[in-house]
Amino acid sequence: MTEAVEAQASLEAELKDEILRMYxxxxxxxxxxxxxxxxxxxAELFDYPADWLDRAPAEAVASFAGxxxxxxxSDLKPGETVLDLGSxxxxxxxxxGWQVGPSGTVIGVDLNPAMCRKAQTxxxxxxxxxxxxxxxxxxxPLPDASVxxxxxxxxxxxxxxxxxVIEELFRVLRPGGRLSITDIVSAKQLSQSIVNDPKLWAS
Ligand SMILES: C[S@@+](CC[C@H](N)C(=O)[O-])C[C@H]1O[C@@H](n2cnc3c(N)ncnc32)[C@H](O)[C@@H]1O
Known part of the structure; x- marks a missing residue:
């Protein structure tokens, strides 16, 4: 392993630890x-309707980090199979789950097994x-063309x-499947001191 590859692997491991700790x-x-x-x-800032937030368990709302x-x-329809990546x-x-109803399926994927247990509860x-x-x-952890x-x-x-990650999303989507992603991007090149700070990257 070259020094640069080693440094990258060590930063990635540090970032994973920080992500697990923070969330x-x-x-x-x-x-x-x-x-x-x-x-x-x-959630209110992002226009989640108040009736969803009143109806969902307080614990799920309080820990929302989207x-x-x-x-x-997303235009979800009853019966569809949905993946929630980083649930x-x-x-x-x-x-x-409310939107796809009992004939549909929601599959969450999360790095943190404790988060998975919490989400299922x-x-x-x-x-x-x-x-x-x-x-x-x-x-x-899903087969090709399954959502x-x-x-x-x-x-x-x-x-x-x-x-x-994008390649993986396209792999698991069925032909004609849909993506609905909300995320953060920077219009500016971030400085190395920000990029190399696991605390800033994880948040
Ligand atoms: C910003 S939170 C978003 C959680 C959820 N989508 C929400 O809106 O509340 C990020 C979640 O992604 C999970 N996560 C971070 N890195 C991941 C990875 N490499 N693979 C799967 N999940 C990951 C974290 O454990 C955390 O639960």
């Missing part, structure tokens, strides 16, 4: 201070169900290998 903290202690919008305040509203364009505490999976409390797989967005719609909210920016 676990949002799930466990949503009232703590974070330097990003989260919880009901964020950066936008993928439901505005976190489960609010987006719950909303998707929250989905059950919301009167819907979700199957959450603990795994990585760079190797989505109608992939949602993702604030997750792809966290990856070191964004092209690989």
């Amino acid at each position: 676990q903290e949002v799930a466990d202690n949503p009232r703590s201070e974070f330097h990003f919008y989260h919880g009901r305040e964020a 950066v936008g509203n993928p439901h505005l364009r 976190g505490a489960g609010l987006d999976s719950i909303v998707a 929250n989905a059950a409390a919301a009167g819907t169900s979700m199957d959450c797989r603990s795994g990585s967005m760079e190797d989505i 109608d719609v992939a949602l993702s909210n604030g997750v792809i920016n966290l990856s070191f290998r964004k092209r690989r």
Whole structure:
């Protein structure tokens, strides 16, 4: 391994640890201070209807950490199979579950197995169900051409290998399938001191 490759691998490992720590903290202690919008305040800012937020379990709403509203364009229909990539505490999976109904399927994928358990508990409390797989967005644990719609909210920016994530999304989508992604991008080249800071990258 060259020095540059070693440095990259070590930064990626550090970033993964920080991501696990940070979003676990949002799930466990949503009232703590974070330097990003989260919880009901964020969901309202992104136009999640109040009746969804009243109906979803308080825990799923309080730990919401998305950066936008993928439901505005997802056009989910009863019976569809939906992937929620980086499903976190489960609010987006719950909303998707209500829309696809009992004949549909929602599959969450999250790096953190504890998040998956939390999301499944929250989905059950919301009167819907979700199957959450603990795994990585760079190797989505689903077969080829197995989902109608992939949602993702604030997750792809966290990856070191964004092209690989997009390739994986296209692999698991059925022909004619749809993507609804909300994420953050920078119009400016970020300085190396920002890029190399796992705390800034993870948030
Ligand atoms: C910004 S939160 C978004 C959570 C959820 N979409 C929401 O709106 O509340 C990011 C989530 O992505 C998960 N995550 C981060 N990196 C991941 C990866 N490489 N593969 C799968 N999930 C990942 C984190 O564990 C966390 O739950």
